[in-house]
Amino acid sequence: MAVDLEKVKETMFKLIKDSAGMKKWKATDLHKACEELFGDEYDKRGVGKDAIKELVEEGKLVYTYFGGSYLELPHREGAAND
Amino acid sequence: MPVEKKYETPLLDQLESGGWPSFVKEIKSAAEDNAMANDLLGLLEQSYQEKIGHWKHGGIVGVMGYGGGVIGRYTDLPEKYPAISHFHTMRINQPAGWFYTSEALRTLCDIWDAHGSGLTNMHGSTGDIIFLGTRTEELEPIFSKLTAAGFDLGGSGSDVRTPSCCCGKARCEWACYDTMGLTYYITNRYQDELHRPAFPYKMKFKMSGCPNDCVASVARADISIIGTWRDEIQVNQEEVRNYAKSGLDITKEIAMLCPGKCIEWNGNEIQIDNSNCRHCMHCINLMPKALAPGKDRGAAILVGSKAPIVEGALLSSVLVPFIKLEEPYDDLEIWELIENMWDIWCEEGKNRERIGEFIQRVGLGNFLDAVGLEPQPEMVAFPRDNPYVFYEEYFEEEEDQ
Numbered sequence: 314m315a316v317d318l319e320k321v322k323e324t325m326f327k328l329i330k331d332s333a334g335m336k337k338w339k340a341t342d343l344h345k346a347c348e349e350l351f352g353d354e355y356d357k358r359g360v361g362k363d364a365i366k367e368l369v370e371e372g373k374l375v376y377t378y379f380g381g382s383y384l385e386l387p388h389r390e391g392a393a394n395d
Numbered sequence: 396m397p398v399e400k401k402y403e404t405p406l407l408d409q410l411e412s413g414g415w416p417s418f419v420k421e422i423k424s425a426a427e428d429n430a431m432a433n434d435l436l437g438l439l440e441q442s443y444q445e446k447i448g449h450w451k452h453g454g455i456v457g458v459m460g461y462g463g464g465v466i467g468r469y470t471d472l473p474e475k476y477p478a479i480s481h482f483h484t485m486r487i488n489q490p491a492g493w494f495y496t497s498e499a500l501r502t503l504c505d506i507w508d509a510h511g512s513g514l515t516n517m518h519g520s521t522g523d524i525i526f527l528g529t530r531t532e533e534l535e536p537i538f539s540k541l542t543a544a545g546f547d548l549g550g551s552g553s554d555v556r557t558p559s560c561c562c563g564k565a566r567c568e569w570a571c572y573d574t575m576g577l578t579y580y581i582t583n584r585y586q587d588e589l590h591r592p593a594f595p596y597k598m599k600f601k602m603s604g605c606p607n608d609c610v611a612s613v614a615r616a617d618i619s620i621i622g623t624w625r626d627e628i629q630v631n632q633e634e635v636r637n638y639a640k641s642g643l644d645i646t647k648e649i650a651m652l653c654p655g656k657c658i659e660w661n662g663n664e665i666q667i668d669n670s671n672c673r674h675c676m677h678c679i680n681l682m683p684k685a686l687a688p689g690k691d692r693g694a695a696i697l698v699g700s701k702a703p704i705v706e707g708a709l710l711s712s713v714l715v716p717f718i719k720l721e722e723p724y725d726d727l728e729i730w731e732l733i734e735n736m737w738d739i740w741c742e743e744g745k746n747r748e749r750i751g752e753f754i755q756r757v758g759l760g761n762f763l764d765a766v767g768l769e770p771q772p773e774m775v776a777f778p779r780d781n782p783y784v785f786y787e788e789y790f791e792e793e794e795d796q
């Protein structure tokens with residue numbers, strides 16, 4: 314049985330929130346972590362992609378770029394001028 | 396609204412001399428009624444005097460839901476140049492083949508005059524329409540107006556970059572497949588990958604209609620799709636004779652420069668040994684009225700080129716020597732291959748490692764094995780010399796012995 318979308322969103326959000334400031338997550342890292350947690354029930358091209366898309370569209374996560382693209386909690390960026 | 400000139404720019408002024416159009420002239424022209432362009436002149440002059448850039452990179456700005464298309468820029472001298480304290484770049488997905496109506500161009504420029512510096516870069520090295528310099532709070536209004544006019548943002552960061560192509564069948568007789576049709580299809584098929592970065596690093600598609608490769612896909616794209624043919628070069632001997640009559644030295648300028656050494660000219664007709672043709676286009680380019688690519692046309696798929704950024708430059712390697720590229724594109728087998736490559740690269744690739752660098756690290760033989768492709772002679776750049784491809788049965792035989 315496929316793992317539930319809300320469950321994946323909650324898991325991804327928690328992974329990022331609990332490690333904020335210590336680890337930067339790329340989409341691939343989130344997929345790998347979910348594959349470990351949910352095993353074969355997790356489909357990165359289906360529910361995995363949808364979870365990231367919804368978390369970003371809901372404003373819970375933002376994409377950031379520091380050499381590569383990451384997913385992070387929304388925050389004010391260091392370089393910004395007022 | 397007219398803007399008062401604020402800065403003297405003696406160093407920049409020198410760049411206006413000479414016959415070639417100058418970017419300084421364009422910035423000055425924009426600065427007459429745009430405060431951002433005006434402050435940009437001051438900042439640039441200061442940079443030229445000090446030989447120091449005054450920009451900071453922003454990593455968060457963007458439009459809601461997208462992870463690409465906006466590159467954050469701030470000056471590190473915001474008090475001195477307040478109009479460019481934010482100066483973000485926007486990449487707009489260009490139409491395939493860079494075809495516009497003049498009305499579409501006016502629409503783009505009106506949007507940009509209203510919300511940005513008025514300075515554009517048509518087109519950036521990525522192929523996109525580049526809008527140079529706007530503020531964070533202007534990004535969403537610009538995006539709304541762009542989408543209302545039928546445009547969308549392009550790629551940036553670790554995503555599928557805006558696919559680009561040569562003008563192909565729209566203007567060129569050498570096109571071996573419909574580059575613009577395929578580019579439009581790829582742009583639509585990979586919308587999610589284009590707007591939501593999910594790879595170790597950037598992933599560029601470039602489509603050229605023939606081996607002349609006018610978009611330099613063999614040097615610039617992670618996936619290069621280059622038109623080619625698999626039958627015989629079409630020859631019109633009468634036109635060949637006309638070229639010879641008009642002074643073309645066919646032996647010296649064509650036969651002797653043919654990399655396959657497969658052309659003979661007897662003063663009346665040319666013979667081409669098509670089995671040794673390298674499909675380089677040299678003879679066709681020199682005698683376009685006499686020669687043409689064959690009739691059985693399609694494309695080769697290559698993988699792995701890149702310009703030097705983190706590591707040095709790479710050229711693409713052949714992955715699929717020939718494939719028919721005809722509609723319906725949904726039915727083509729290459730999508731499964733491409734998506735398998737992405738899976739392996741995402742699984743095993745290092746951060747900021749382009750797929751070509753990844754293939755170099757793991758070895759082309761191992762990569763082919765992982766994506767389920769058999770090695771083929773066309774993948775070998777230098778036969779008997781190439782360390783990438785080996786045949787397991789040799790090792791098995793050796794072990795048996």
Ligand code: SF4
Nearest residue numbers: 561567570604605609
């Ligand atoms: S790559 Fe070939 S088909 Fe495309 S524009 Fe150039 S010459 Fe024409």
Ligand code: SF4
Nearest residue numbers: 653672673675676678
């Ligand atoms: S296309 Fe190139 S390799 Fe082929 S016959 Fe012409 S010059 Fe020779």
